[in-house]
Amino acid sequence: MQLNEIYPQLQRELTALQAEMAATESHGVLCARFCTQVRPDPAAWVREVIGEQDEHNLQVRSSQETLAHLYLQTEQLFQDALEQFDLLLPDEAEALPVRMQALVDWCSGFLAGLALGGLEDTDSLDAELKEIMQDFIEITRMEVNVESDEENERAFTEIEEYVRVGVMTMGLALRPRPDTPTLH
Numbered sequence: 695m696q697l698n699e700i701y702p703q704l705q706r707e708l709t710a711l712q713a714e715m716a717a718t719e720s721h722g723v724l725c726a727r728f729c730t731q732v733r734p735d736p737a738a739w740v741r742e743v744i745g746e747q748d749e750h751n752l753q754v755r756s757s758q759e760t761l762a763h764l765y766l767q768t769e770q771l772f773q774d775a776l777e778q779f780d781l782l783l784p785d786e787a788e789a790l791p792v793r794m795q796a797l798v799d800w801c802s803g804f805l806a807g808l809a810l811g812g813l814e815d816t817d818s819l820d821a822e823l824k825e826i827m828q829d830f831i832e833i834t835r836m837e838v839n840v841e842s843d844e845e846n847e848r849a850f851t852e853i854e855e856y857v858r859v860g861v862m863t864m865g866l867a868l869r870p871r872p873d874t875p876t877l878h
Contacts, residue, residue: 697721697767697780697781697782697784698780698783698785700717700760700763700764700767700782701717701718701783701784701785702784703721703760704715704717704720704757704760704761704782705784706766707717707753707756707757707760708720708743708744708757708804710745710753711745711747711753711754711757713744713745713747713757713875714742714744714745714794714855715742715743715803716796716799717782717802718781718782718783718796718797718799718800718855719799719802720739720742720743720761720764720801720803721764721768721781721782721799721800721803722741722799722800722801722802722803722804722805722806723742723804723806723807724739724764724765724768724807724863724871725768725772725779725801725804725807725861726789726804726805726807726808726810726811726813727739727807727810728768728772728813728865728869729772729807729808729861729864729865729868730771730807730808730812730813730868730869730870730871731811731812731869731870732813732869732870733769734811736762736765736799739761739765740758740762740765742810743761743792744757744761745759759869764782772865772869777856777862778868779861779862779865780842780858780871781797781854781857781858781861782800782802783796783797785797789842790804790840790846790847790850791838791839791840791842792843793850794836794838794840794850795838797833797836797850797854797857798833798834798836798838800857801830801831801834801835801857804830804861805827805830805831805834808827813868820867822863822867823863823864823867823868824878826860826864828862829856829860830857830860833853833857846857
């Protein structure tokens with residue numbers, strides 16, 4: 695199952711559970727964690743996404759399974775094929791404002807995930823990474839109620855690609871190597 699196939703199911707499940715995060719935001723948080731940690735704790739991430747829920751509930755279990763699948767796919771991309779990295783967003787069939795809001799939510803989640811993943815001192819980042827973070831902040835402020843025309847579609851595609859490349863850049867720059875000891 696590809697990321698674009700996971701999105702609708704996960705979004706329905708999280709909405710039904712009144713989860714703490716939407717699908718796109720949860721993926722942003724997860725990707726930021728993979729940028730800052732060798733292997734984020736999957737159980738902790740799932741709890742952050744769905745909040746306090748009855749784990750015996752079938753809907754909760756289904757969501758946990760979908761999130762576990764998303765975690766594994768994302769982990770694989772960060773380990774083996776960061777150049778194939780993709781964002782968990784609605785596909786092109788959705789209206790442009792819906793996709794734009796999803797990208798806003800994804801970037802919000804990513805920025806929050808950087809902090810949750812331990813990136814506290816942004817002053818020490820190089821200029822390129824600071825610029826990417828500032829651009830992501832600007833994306834979270836983006837007007838989402840726009841007309842779906844060719845120009846806006848093209849602009850959205852460019853922004854989406856910028857975010858994708860920005861995450862790859864941050865992942866390559868920030869991610870600790872598995873063989874590198876960490877200080878506690």
